[in-house]
Each structure stands twice: as structure tokens, then as C-alpha cells.
Amino acid sequence: MKTYSIAAIPADGIGPEVIEAGIVVLKALAETLNTFNLNFTNYDWSSETYKKTGAYIPEGGLEALKKHDAILFGAVGAPDVPDHISLWGLRLAICQPFQQYANVRPTKIFRGTESPLRNCAPGSLDWVIVRENSEGEYAGQGGRSHRGQAWEVATETAIFSRHGVERIMRFAFETAQSRPRKLLTVVTKSNAQRNGMVLWDEVAKVVASDFPDVTVDKMLVDAMTTRMVLKPESIDTVVATNLHADILSDLAAALAGSIGIAPTSNLDPTRENPSMFEPIHGSAFDITGQGIANPVATFWTAAEMLAWLGEEDASKKLLDCVENVCERGILTRDLGGKATTREVTDAVVAEVERLGA
Numbered sequence: 001m002k003t004y005s006i007a008a009i010p011a012d013g014i015g016p017e018v019i020e021a022g023i024v025v026l027k028a029l030a031e032t033l034n035t036f037n038l039n040f041t042n043y044d045w046s047s048e049t050y051k052k053t054g055a056y057i058p059e060g061g062l063e064a065l066k067k068h069d070a071i072l073f074g075a076v077g078a079p080d081v082p083d084h085i086s087l088w089g090l091r092l093a094i095c096q097p098f099q100q101y102a103n104v105r106p107t108k109i110f111r112g113t114e115s116p117l118r119n120c121a122p123g124s125l126d127w128v129i130v131r132e133n134s135e136g137e138y139a140g141q142g143g144r145s146h147r148g149q150a151w152e153v154a155t156e157t158a159i160f161s162r163h164g165v166e167r168i169m170r171f172a173f174e175t176a177q178s179r180p181r182k183l184l185t186v187v188t189k190s191n192a193q194r195n196g197m198v199l200w201d202e203v204a205k206v207v208a209s210d211f212p213d214v215t216v217d218k219m220l221v222d223a224m225t226t227r228m229v230l231k232p233e234s235i236d237t238v239v240a241t242n243l244h245a246d247i248l249s250d251l252a253a254a255l256a257g258s259i260g261i262a263p264t265s266n267l268d269p270t271r272e273n274p275s276m277f278e279p280i281h282g283s284a285f286d287i288t289g290q291g292i293a294n295p296v297a298t299f300w301t302a303a304e305m306l307a308w309l310g311e312e313d314a315s316k317k318l319l320d321c322v323e324n325v326c327e328r329g330i331l332t333r334d335l336g337g338k339a340t341t342r343e344v345t346d347a348v349v350a351e352v353e354r355l356g357a
């Protein structure tokens with residue numbers, strides 16, 4: 001029986017609440033199925049640590065993290081720390097050196113939940129958004145001159161390398177190929193952004209020739225937002241840059257019912273480094289400590305992590321249990337229900353335990 005070593009980084013806001021719920025459910029699943037083991041190590045890296053020590057990740061932290069099979073991450077961001085400090089201090093400080101270049105964001109409407117779109121039945125919104133996660137608009141290139149002066153200048157330079165674009169494009173084609181519809185939409189903005197985005201289009205065309213069974217179409221990012229709202233059934237797999245896919249995937253989560261259900265995987269497809277799994281949402285200051293955060297995004301995240309580790313059967317079973325609970329109407333406020341984080345977690349654990357009966 002395999003034992004997987006999981007690093008848990010709950011971090012800030014509702015992060016600790018949903019990660020605690022995720023670990024409870026994962027432990028119940030491992031115990032019930034008895035086909036694999038999970039060992040969790042907690043890392044208390046957060047904005048509190050940053051305020052006390054001046055660093056989110058202590059010296060030697062990344063080396064320690066590297067020894068694990070996967071990382072389960074909550075959310076980072078605090079009201080009294082600028083967001084660019086927290087994001088670059090923790091999340092990007094892991095994603096970038098670990099070359100987690102593929103950010104995978106599935107979205108679908110769960111049984112028992114509703115899309116805010118009129119007439120959008122569950123089967124008609126089932127997407128995977130593949131986001132380039134290592135360069136593009138979040139490469140960290142740029143600078144500021146003449147700080148505080150009326151003539152201050154700031155640049156934020158997007159970086160697109162052929163290597164970076166080709167590897168994410170291949171990953172996206174493989175993802176599309178593995179899904180029944182074999183349909184990939186390549187999203188760019190190559191009318192206005194005439195360098196990097198044109199490179200994306202060119203690389204997409206080259207890579208497409210290796211995947212004759214995948215149907216490809218091309219959209220500008222602005223038009224893609226309207227297609228997502230008006231013709232959700234026409235979409236399956238989507239690939240886009242770091243910034244574009246970041247925005248599209250939040251829209252996708254909202255169209256599927258709530259940002260509280262969507263997962264995200266930061267993958268190093270070479271498997272040289274551990275991959276990192278997190279709910280798509282942030283630290284949600286407005287509901288922190290109230291016990292009402294939706295833990296479903298973390299449960300789906302946990303299922304994605306199990307699938308990546310090779311435990312596909314356990315992954316499918318977990319997601320099924322979560323959908324059964326939604327179908328029974330045990331939903332948090334963001335999905336129109338009244339249940340607390342604890343009540344949803346207990347209901348999923350009970351559903352998991354039923355698997356062993």
C-alpha cells in the first residue's frame with residue numbers, strides 16, 4: 001500500500017478553515033478505502049509569519065517542501081499586507097522555482113447546484129481551463145522609476161518564450177485529447193498584442209499538427225467572455241496565458257455557481273518537483289472565522305491531487321461523495337444554502353464512510 005507525503009500550507013483567511021476540512025475528508029477516505037495512506041506535514045507559513053519574521057518561507061523551506069509528494073495549499077493574502085507582497089512571498093515563490101507551469105482549472109455544475117445562467121443544465125458547462133503558470137504577464141519583469149513624482153513610470157512586461165508556450169500548448173492538447181469531446185479553444189489577444197500573442201497562435205498551429213484528433217478553435221479573450229456566458233455548451237478545454245486564464249477561470253467558477261467550488265492544480269508535468277493543489281478562491285476576509293466558507297473547492301482540489309498521485313479511483317469516489325452531498329441540498333450560503341463548513345464536511349465524511357459499508 002502506497003503512502004503519500006503531503007505538505008499542508010493553510011496560510012491565511014479561510015485557508016486554514018478549508019484545509020482543515022479537506023484533511024478531515026482525505027483522512028476519512030484513506031481510512032475507508034484502505035488502498036493508500038496519507039501523511040500530512042503542516043507548514044505554518046502565512047502573512048502572520050511574514051509580519052513576525054519578515055519572510056513567508058523560512059530559509060531551507062523550499063528544500064523541505066521538495067521532499068513531499070504533493071502540496072495542499074489554502075490561500076494567501078491579508079488585509080494589512082499588500083497583495084503583491086503576499087502573492088510573490090508565498091504562492092508564486094513556490095510555483096515558479098518548482099516550475100509548476102501548468103495550472104489546471106476544471107469547472108462544472110455539480111448535481112444539486114445551479115448556474116446563475118438561465119437554462120444552463122449541468123451537462124452544458126463542463127470545462128477545463130489550462131492556464132500558463134510560469135511566465136506571461138506574471139513573469140515579474142518590469143520596474144518603477146521616479147517613484148512618487150508626477151512623472152513616475154512603471155512597466156509590467158509580459159514574457160512569452162517559445163519553450164514556455166510550446167510546453168503549455170502540448171499539455172493543453174493532451175488534456176483536450178484525454179476528454180471525450182477532444183475540443184480545444186486557444187485564447188489569445190493577438191489582434192492588439194501583436195508579439196507575444198502572435199507567437200502563441202503560431203505555436204498552437206505547429207503543436208496542433210501532432211494532435212490530428214483534436215479539434216482546435218481560436219478566440220480573442222474579450223469574445224471568449226461572451227461565449228462563456230452565451231454558449232457554454234460550445235466549450236470544452238481552453239488554453240490561455242497566465243493573466244487571461246486567471247480572469248476567465250474566476251468567471252467560469254461563478255458561472256458554475258460559486259467561486260467556492262472550483263479547484264486548481266499547479267502542476268510540474270515533469271514530476272521533478274511536487275505539484276501544488278489549492279482552491280481557486282482567495283482568503284476571503286469578509287467571511288473569515290465565521291465557519292461558513294464553502295469547503296467544496298478544497299474537496300475537489302483534494303480529488304484532483306489524488307488523481308495526480310495516481311489514485312484515480314479514490315479521486316472519482318471522493319468527487320461523487322461531494323456531489324451526492326450537494327444533491328441532498330447540504331450547501332453553504334454562497335450556493336444558496338444554510339449549511340456551515342462543518343456541516344458540509346461532516347456530510348461528506350458520512351458519505352465517504354458509506355463507501356466502506
Ligand SMILES: NC(=O)c1ccc[n+]([C@@H]2O[C@H](COP(=O)([O-])OP(=O)(O)OC[C@H]3O[C@@H](n4cnc5c(N)ncnc54)[C@H](O)[C@@H]3O)[C@@H](O)[C@H]2O)c1
Binds near residue numbers: 014076087283
Ligand atoms: N491563490 C491565492 O492564494 C489567492 C487567490 C485569490 C485571491 N487571493 C488573495 O485573497 C485576498 C482576498 O481576495 P479577493 O477578495 O479578491 O478574492 P476571494 O476569493 O478571497 O473572495 C472573493 C469573494 O468570494 C467569496 N468566497 C471566496 N471563497 C469562498 C468560499 N470558499 N466560500 C464562500 N465564499 C467564498 C468571498 O467571501 C468574497 O466575497 C487578497 O489578499 C488576494 O490577494 C489569494
